[in-house]
Amino acid sequence: MYLLYEEPIHNPRLKKYWLEGHKSGTVELVADLPGFPDNIRLNEKGQFWVAMDCCRTQAQEVFIQNPWMRSIYFRLPVPMRYLARLVGMRMYSVISLFSEKGEILDVLEDKKGVVMKLVSEVREENGKLWIGTVAHNHIATLPYP
Structure with missing residues (x-):
């Protein structure tokens, strides 16, 4: 048994932390990502969906290195x-x-x-993808596969 987790700050990647078995307590790199991961969801086949805001810009790198700037930025009374x-x-x-x-x-x-900006969650259920976001007050559904 293992736990999948995101490491979004400096090098966006997914890692596996083994909870039991001969690998217990060890960490494995699962995947490097092109953007910022936000939520991981398993499907019925043991595969997993990762929602990412893409892709990293110079400004985002500055915010990563300077959390106080990021804090001020997100508190400004201006639409995202x-x-x-x-x-x-x-x-x-x-x-x-x-x-x-x-x-x-x-x-x-x-x-x-067009479909969704700033995706924060994706879940596969009954032949559909249910996609959520922090930027809108609705969800999107897409037939899948």
Whole structure:
């Protein structure tokens, strides 16, 4: 048995922490990611979906190195879409499906943010993907596969 977790700060990646067995207490790299991971959800096949805000910009790197700047930025009384444009963030998301070994099985990108921006969650249920975000007050559903 293991625990999957995100390491989003400096090098966005997924890791496996083994809870029991001969690997107990050890950590394995599962996958390097192109963006900031936000939530990991297993499907019925033991594969896992990762929702990511993509992709890293110079401004985001500055915020990572200076948490006090990030704190001020997110407290400004200006809508997120204007703040993002101001610092050059690209407001699109990537949803990736990985095997238990970290192999990329599928990648869904919405580079124009038509379906959903700032995806924070994806869950596969009954032939559909349920996609949630922190930027909207609704969810999106897509037939899958």
